[in-house]
Amino acid sequence: MTWCRGWLWVYVGNQVTVFDIASGRGYASVAGQAKVPHELSRILHDALAARDRGLTGDDLDAAVAALRTRIDTFCARRPAHQPNRKLVAHIAREKDHLLTFLTTLEVAATNWRAAQAIRPMVVNRKNWGGNKTARGAHTTTVLGSILRTCTNTATTRSPCWPRSNATAPSRPTLICTRATPASTRTSATAPPQPRDPQARP
Numbered sequence: 381m382t383w384c385r386g387w388l389w390v391y392v393g394n395q396v397t398v399f400d401i402a403s404g405r406g407y408a409s410v411a412g413q414a415k416v417p418h419e420l421s422r423i424l425h426d427a428l429a430a431r432d433r434g435l436t437g438d439d440l441d442a443a444v445a446a447l448r449t450r451i452d453t454f455c456a457r458r459p460a461h462q463p464n465r466k467l468v469a470h471i472a473r474e475k476d477h478l479l480t481f482l483t484t485l486e487v488a489a490t491n492w493r494a495a496q497a498i499r500p501m502v503v504n505r506k507n508w509g510g511n512k513t514a515r516g517a518h519t520t521t522v523l524g525s526i527l528r529t530c531t532n533t534a535t536t537r538s539p540c541w542p543r544s545n546a547t548a549p550s551r552p553t554l555i556c557t558r559a560t561p562a563s564t565r566t567s568a569t570a571p572p573q574p575r576d577p578q579a580r581p
Contacts, residue, residue, distance in 0.1 A: 387402040430444075
């Protein structure tokens with residue numbers, strides 16, 4: 381009996397089993413193709429190093445010009461490996477924006493802040509978190525935005541609370557609750573009313 385997965389062959393007999401395994405799991409064309417992504421990685425790491433050095437003025441302009449030249453050289457490559465061609469084409473489309481974080485201080489080099497900010501909402505969604513309904517999704521959107529903003533600004537009080545009141549309201553106005561009819565409301569502090577002996581059970 382012979383069974384094959386494209387890179388692994390197995391010959392099974394009553395007493396003997398023999399395997400035949402292709403090197404590289406059958407992807408011989410992959411050998412040596414890591415040079416292209418490694419080159420891009422070196423360019424981006426050098427750009428981050430230039431940012432960390434705090435270059436300004438002519439030094440910054442010279443560093444950006446050198447990096448742009450390396451990026452242009454990278455985009456001029458014509459690799460034979462399809463994934464590498466796709467990578468080069470993508471960088472060629474975005475090359476004008478790769479070094480924006482060096483010329484504009486307000487722009488971050490990576491999206492790690494967004495990735496960290498989205499994690500609580502992802503966990504909340506996995507635990508339902510009120511997102512199933514349109515009202516719950518809107519409430520979670522508002523509360524999540526306010527709480528994350530308070531975390532970023534080290535604010536301990538929600539901006540929706542009145543400035544004259546340092547304590548949180550007893551019932552946040554952002555949470556929608558269904559009104560209870562006055563006839564069915566009971567007070568936790570009200571004493572129980574005596575039962576009319578003549579009233580029917």
